[in-house]
Amino acid sequence: MMREALTIAVRTAQPRIVAALAVRFRDLDLAEEAFADACLRAAEVWERDGSPSDSAAWLYRVAERFALQILRARRIRGGLLPDAPDPEPTVEAAMCDDASLIPDDRLRLIFVCCHPAVAAESRAALTLRLICGLSTGEIARAFLVPEPTLAQRLVRAKRKIAEAGIRFEVPEPAAWPERLEAVLSTLEVAYARAHEDAAGTGSHAGFASEMLGLTALLCELLPRDPEVAAFAALVRYAEARRPARVDGEGIMIPLSEQNPALWDRSLIGEADAYLEHAFSIGSAGARGVQAALHGAWCSRLTHDDPPPWPEILKLYDRLLMFRDDPFVRLNRAVAVAEVYGAAMALADIEVLDAARLEGFAPYHAVRADCLRRLSRTKEAIAAYDTALALGSSQAEKLWLQRRRDELR
Template identity: 35%
Template sequence: MLPPVQTQSLVARLIREDWGRILSSLVASTGDFALAEDSLQDAVVSALEVWSKDGAPRNPDAWLITVARRKALDRIRRSQVADRKSSELALWLEQHHSDPEDREMTIPDHRLELIFTCCHPALEEKSRVALTLRALGGLSTEEIANAFLDKPAAMAARLTRAKHKLGAAGVAFKLPDPQDIAERTDTVLSVVYLIFTEGCHATNGEMMRENLVQEAIRLGRILTSLLPDHAEAKGLLALMLLSDSRRLTRRGDSGEFVPLEAQNRARWDQARISEGVALTEAALRHAPAGRYGLQAAISAVHAQAKSFKETDWPQIVALYDVLYGRFPNPILRINQALALSYANSPEAGLRLLASVEGEGKLASYQPFHACRADLLARLGRHLEAAESYRAAIALSRAPEEASFLETRLSALRLN
């Protein structure tokens, strides 16, 4: 018997770490995304009840799959649908109804098929990304809504429509045919990258969700294996590896946020850097360079610098110019402004930052205010810097980042 708190913690961990693998196995079995997800959610509710009374099973993921299959059969029996597909599925589920819950089970990994299913052209791009984040990343509807700056109710409705649309279109749960795989790859890559960025800086306020970071890298490796000649797949994997190489140095001994200039580069993961640099070079051999390949090139310059001071800032500024020229986005200018402040001067960085100040939703974008505060502080304009620091602190989701910015704010001379 487990206390309710421990049961909730165990179930939460399974959802975070194994949701995509379990769900993809259920979708492969049932051929119905909506039915699989609804049934898995039913099984999670049962787990919270049963495990609190009887204790957790030896194989909790197998338990969830077995119970979810029974819940799926119950749902089919309760529904008014009596078509051939439902009848055949019900028969298959009946055959597995008596399977023991706590048994050894090898769960096939169907996550890649699930990603391509979620990224089907029948769905608009935003729905593809949202659905894949829900299915593969185990993100809650609220977390996905936060990632899109949407309301949770609107995102819940979007996800429901997407699942129903896949069912109505009769989308098969399988990898697309070779002639169709290219058109869905760009969205697949963007989904994997969003999973990675959510893991690096979670919308729920955690500074990092390691399981999502490693899941994205794992999916990136699968994609480069599946698409060996796809430059952007290599570029994305390179970008993720190079970013993750600094993971152990982003926090201090007490869990505090450590900025790039203060990180101990001796602790950076050299194996990840070497692999990332090699993949970057391979990605850039295919002209024109893509979005991920260029971002990986910027990360590679940082990774190969012996110190923060010795970073090749002019090269980074030039790479951002190429990236912005091909994929204009005001967020790129924020990053470029910081690089320009070191390559040229804080004044030059501030001018570049001011050029995009009114674009998009930057007024509610924390890094914009944090960057502006840093540039103003370095120029000695402390009252203005304090105003920007306060705005950045108010928008910070991670307590560690807020604390770091508060320290910077306290260091200003405001007399």
């Protein structure tokens, strides 16, 4: 039970604590190191004394204390006298029940990580590591790059922030446009990573609901930016559908088969308002089209309403004008299969960069479905096996297994 409590606490508290420590001490490596030490201490102390009533606050206090000790050690090496050490923290340390103890500095740190001085290919990776708590391997898979390459990018990005003396503050409004695209791109990847677990039980699932607050804050900061409003709409459409994403056995339900009666209509209403605002203040960019895709799905009211596949395909065609990449084309192929048939969809899939997508489970899952529809059973089973071997959430694995076993 203690290990489970620690795992949950780390999973939910890491982004806020690391961001708060990084902003306070102006040192990204120190923030990560301090949080890691706090987790080690928690494994020892909680096993002995039990977990605290406010585990996040306990972790923050211990991490803060460790960071101060490191800084004092540096001062000693620099010839300065250290301050007296803090007393050893207990499980129920002072102020651990103060809900406002940990400042939420994530948005500030996102702007820091997306500073123009940091290489463009490193901004999103660094933010995902520090803000969202994704591992190096998870980020590497999200960007389809080797893990050692991604690790080097992170090292260089941290070094650049330190050498450039970048301020750990939300910049003046005049500086937002040059960082905004990187900020939004990062949040998109983070949300996709959190949302991909249909059951909402993955290690980063909690970030999905927290994105509601972050996007609302961005809309307050940038009320006249259509892409910001569109992204806020997209997140709300997607989160509204969460109650219908798995069945009673914990198996994923594809979007086209979900029961719209289970969707959160209040969130859909918020999303409609954000999307209407986005279109009223500017032309629809990539995020506007993506939000419109989600909006088209959420226009269904009952299970009897047919999926809007023709409209979905048209919107994907529009999205290709902004983002012509393998991910968009793979999703478009799903709509092509419904509108024009599996043979045409498979032809579109086969011309994609297979080497780049080889480690991407959805690529094999979509391909398997097309092969299944074309009665190429052995090939379909092999493709399902490949998708399963690459690893997915439990809900998705159960769904893939069911589809594969139906063929057998």
